[in-house]
Amino acid sequence: MAGKIRILIARLGLDAHWRGSIVVARALRDAGVEVIYVGNQRPEAIVKAAVEENVDFVGLSTLSGNHMELVPEVVRLMREAGIPEIPVLLGGTIPPDDVPKLKEIGIDGIFGPGTALKDIVSHVSKRA
């Protein structure tokens, strides 16, 4: 991969918690990743931004519990938009029972509470 790695970071639905996504965004930026942070967005807007920004990763964050509805929607729209190959990462409060279902629809990395920043950074950097 030439140049800087680019990641889009978005929060899903009406979830209110920005602490996790901002802290991860800052850690990635400090590690030399280019971060496009778009805040709360609908799935359509997230996918549109991913196409336009030509990103290497899509990072989604939610702590509200809306992930089983909105994450599959993002994945479906990415397929429709012709970018199914871009890895999707998910962070937030994801109950253990949901993890296998999300892996099955192709989520590349799931980072729950207590994840070390360095693990997220290395997950992203190793694709370089």
Added chain:
Amino acid sequence: MKRGLFNKSSLREISGRRKRWSDCISEPGEGKAESRTLSGIPVKPLYAPDDLPDFGYQDRLGFPGEEPFTRGVYHTMYRGRTWTQRQLAGFGPPEETNQRYKFLLEQGATGINGVFDYPTLRGYDSTDPEARADVGRGGVAIDTLEDMRILFEGIPVDRVSTSLVTCQPICNIIVQSMYFANAQARGIPFDRLAGTSQNDFLMETVIAIAPVVLPPEVSFKLSCDAIEYCSRRVPRWNPVSFAGYNYREAGCTAVQEAGFTIANAVACTEELIRRGFSADQFAPRLSFFFSAHNDFFEEVCKYRAARRLWAKVMKERFGARNTRSMMLRFHVQTAGVSLTAQQPLNNITRAAYQALSAVLGGAQSIHVDAYDEALCVPTELSSLTALRTQQILQSETGVTATIDPLGGSYFVEALTDELEKAMAGVIDEIDRMGGIVEAVKRGWIHQEISNAAYDYQRRIESGEQVAVGINTFRIEDEKLPIELFKLPETLRVQEMKLEKIKKERSAAQVRKMLDRVAVACDRGENLMEVMLEAVKAFTTEGELAGVLKKQYGVWNPPLFI
């Protein structure tokens, strides 16, 4: 001249002895060289009278229920009345949350603490395309007055005090109106209603930013509208609870938490005075909400310092004469952000220590977090365990017998002084910027919180800050030892009710009410009166919030800094 508690010759002798003692422990390896509180204040290994050379008892502490209120806001504190055990509850449709309220009251909770779902907090109907995935999540779904009726059905709201966690003013002005209108419909006069609304503009514009945000000055105005209305009409209602707890959850230090909270209260006080009130007409009903985080002594001292600082601000800056205006009364929630998803039962212990700090700090009401809150909405079992934690603390440990039992500890007094100084510094800085509304508009508050959050996380990563189960004492491949909460069906329940209400209500009356709200916005009137009438016509929250967004416009908050 104010006299200190200790005389000069004793202090000299103590300083000499201290030198001898510290020479004994200066050998390498005898304890860490430096220690700091969570907010970065250096802490010594030992405190003695020479740490408080000018300490004047009356000036710094006084007696409980008297200025400067360091030792507590009431004369008898928990001897007279113990703190209110107010466990947060809310999920799914109002039918389900009503059952949870009743369960907690039956089990001995002494107040209601109702939290609303993400769409309700942001002014969306459950059926809005933006909202559907979050309906019933994080709180209870409320769309119309009918939902409010169901939520409090069978609960004696004239006898039980209710906290409405209507964080965002856009939500508060509508949902609080529904609460008042529902009480009216039940024949309960406003002067019988006791409770609190959160109603904090920082929640809307900094802490819990939604896709669509009202401009800071508008959100602030709506907050002040509710304060003004309640001070005239609902005398036992606390119309605002400055939500330092949530600022802390977003990343603040203890110092910033209290500093931003008081700066917000200062701004509201200035605005109400501008609207023609004197401080004593509304300030007795301003209330505060703080976190109880992990650093035990810093938390105890934070409450004491904030109390003393607020009393000084009200008296010296705003000329308050009624001592009730100077009393900082506060609710505490144990720190959700300190909970771990790993080894979740450890959270019972964490929350118990945190709640103890709130009690030793003189809190008026407390919510103890449930052990599963890093994973899901609390189950009945985890909610009950949290309530029992409060009951054990209150009845078994003996901590309620003596007021401010840590008062007079050299360490606690020195740290209280340090914290007060640092909080006053935050308030000065915000004053220099032109006040907290201006500081929000510039993105300064976002920046400060974001920096503090990142800094905290990096200290966990480096191991400097220990988190049991996270960066030490981990269990690899842990099997979750608890059952998680399953959210009941919500969207369909709300959809059916909304459909029925829209069929049965008078469309002409709804149109008229929405127009009246729009006119009141344009004229810059206080919106409370018109909202109270509008909700009675079964207008939906989304319709009313839609008018506010249209009339006032929206703001793009700074996203990533």
